[in-house]
Amino acid sequence: MALQALVASQHCCAVCALRLRGCQEVASYQQVLGSSGDENANESCGLCLGLLRAWQEPLRALLSEEPKLEGEYLLSIDLPVVGVLREQILLALAEEEATVVELKDLLQWLAQEELGSRGFVQAKEPLKADVFTIHATGDYSGSGTEILQSLQTPRSGTSRPSKKRRREEPPATLTASAATKALSGLSKDELKTKLGLGDLSEGLQRPSTSATLRLQICREGFFIRGRYLKLSRRLPQSPWVIEGERKGDGSVEEDITTPVAKYFGASEVRFHAEGREDIDVRMLGPGRPFVLEVKNARHLSIKLAEVQSAVNAAGDRVEISELRECQAKDMACLQRDAENHRKRYLAVCWSEKCLSRKDVEQLNQRGPFEVQQKTPVRVLHRRALATRPRTVYALKMEVINQHYFKLQVCAQAGMYIKEFVHGDLGRTKPSMRSFLQGQVEILQLDVEGVEEEDAEK
Numbered sequence: 140m141a142l143q144a145l146v147a148s149q150h151c152c153a154v155c156a157l158r159l160r161g162c163q164e165v166a167s168y169q170q171v172l173g174s175s176g177d178e179n180a181n182e183s184c185g186l187c188l189g190l191l192r193a194w195q196e197p198l199r200a201l202l203s204e205e206p207k208l209e210g211e212y213l214l215s216i217d218l219p220v221v222g223v224l225r226e227q228i229l230l231a232l233a234e235e236e237a238t239v240v241e242l243k244d245l246l247q248w249l250a251q252e253e254l255g256s257r258g259f260v261q262a263k264e265p266l267k268a269d270v271f272t273i274h275a276t277g278d279y280s281g282s283g284t285e286i287l288q289s290l291q292t293p294r295s296g297t298s299r300p301s302k303k304r305r306r307e308e309p310p311a312t313l314t315a316s317a318a319t320k321a322l323s324g325l326s327k328d329e330l331k332t333k334l335g336l337g338d339l340s341e342g343l344q345r346p347s348t349s350a351t352l353r354l355q356i357c358r359e360g361f362f363i364r365g366r367y368l369k370l371s372r373r374l375p376q377s378p379w380v381i382e383g384e385r386k387g388d389g390s391v392e393e394d395i396t397t398p399v400a401k402y403f404g405a406s407e408v409r410f411h412a413e414g415r416e417d418i419d420v421r422m423l424g425p426g427r428p429f430v431l432e433v434k435n436a437r438h439l440s441i442k443l444a445e446v447q448s449a450v451n452a453a454g455d456r457v458e459i460s461e462l463r464e465c466q467a468k469d470m471a472c473l474q475r476d477a478e479n480h481r482k483r484y485l486a487v488c489w490s491e492k493c494l495s496r497k498d499v500e501q502l503n504q505r506g507p508f509e510v511q512q513k514t515p516v517r518v519l520h521r522r523a524l525a526t527r528p529r530t531v532y533a534l535k536m537e538v539i540n541q542h543y544f545k546l547q548v549c550a551q552a553g554m555y556i557k558e559f560v561h562g563d564l565g566r567t568k569p570s571m572r573s574f575l576q577g578q579v580e581i582l583q584l585d586v587e588g589v590e591e592e593d594a595e596k
């Protein structure tokens with residue numbers, strides 16, 4: 140059947156009729172899309188599955204919802220598999236009439252026009268950081284999907300089905316790119332045989348329903364590093380969830396990521412810190428290093444001083460500083476550094492035994508020594524039982540009165556300080572309890588510094 144006959148047989152919408160004629164004027168397409176004269180406008184189209192009519196409105200809505208969107212754009216359009224199939228049939232039918240404008244091209248033209256009218260420029264270098272991609276995914280579940288099964292069935296006779304293939308049953312869903320690969324370049328007759336159709340135009344029957352479009356804006360994530368202080372003794376580092384139930388109010392993570400996500404209009408901000416402190420431990424000194432991964436940002440004019448002020452103005456429990464842009468690899472370094480860095484702590488402790496001058500002198504003279512720590516009782520529910528050696532580099536004890544003292548500890552990262560003080564029922568050896576030969580309790584703990592390993596060398 141010739142293309143003009145196809146148009147006449149009403150298998151397609153007025154927009155598709157125009158592209159079959161090879162029209163290159165975007166304005167003409169827009170005119171047809173804007174007119175109400177197309178009596179078939181509300182019926183679905185056998186060629187584009189209604190996607191051409193479903194294109195502009197969601198795109199406009201998406202862009203209106205994004206007043207802060209900045210940067211150059213790329214478009215990625217995934218047609219539903221049935222749409223790919225119909226397009227291949229159409230192209231095979233149009234063999235000699237090569238002027239047909241392909242569906243994807245037309246969708247691109249229309250989007251370019253819309254985006255251009257809003258001042259957006261198509262990106263030439265896809266890897267630039269300020270490029271965003273509009274992903275359009277077409278979904279279709281109406282009639283015509285059954286024809287796809289002929290493409291999924293392994294061809295008989297050509298090869299023995301291997302064990303591997305039998306194990307793969309049922310066949311995976313056919314993807315649009317697999318369908319394109321399987322069908323493109325085939326002649327009318329080859330396509331007819333492959334699809335098991337008596338006449339190719341049967342494959343272009345007007346479908347019962349139209350396809351729908353999902354639109355999404357994506358942008359590569361970028362990274363920011365900095366340091367945080369935690370000034371509260373009632374704030375966990377990450378959201379505190381026990382058996383699916385949210386406990387407490389907020390976290391260091393949320394106090395930082397919520398204002399940052401708002402600042403950039405980002406869909407998600409991931410937080411990675413170098414180690415962690417307990418809920419009742421303050422993080423002081425220069426602060427703990429962290430890296431933020433900002434995903435799908437809309438707003439790109441990065442002024443880190445503004446980001447910092449936004450976080451610090453949002454509450455008084457967390458303070459951030461030293462923000463700078465960084466790379467993805469810095470996130471992996473955080474984990475490695477967490478093991479290498481030494482940390483300085485300040486604890487306020489109580490001793491059952493009266494403290495003597497001799498106790499203080501002996502303690503303050505201890506040079507670096509190793510502590511063997513069995514996994515603490517309080518974290519046994521989430522950590523495997525193990526004995527870990529950790530180094531204490533220096534101790535400094537300062538007596539407040541006979542039973543109370545301040546203790547400064549400089550230790551290898553990852554040491555459990557509370558357990559080092561009270562001994563954890565003998566699971567941490569040696570401990571302040573064993574040094575002072577009596578019960579010792581820790582009343583208050585602050586992290587005063589996170590230092591590079593080399594810092595004291």
Ligand SMILES: [Zn+2]
Pocket residue numbers: 151152153154155156184185186187188189190191
């Ligand atoms: Zn159409």
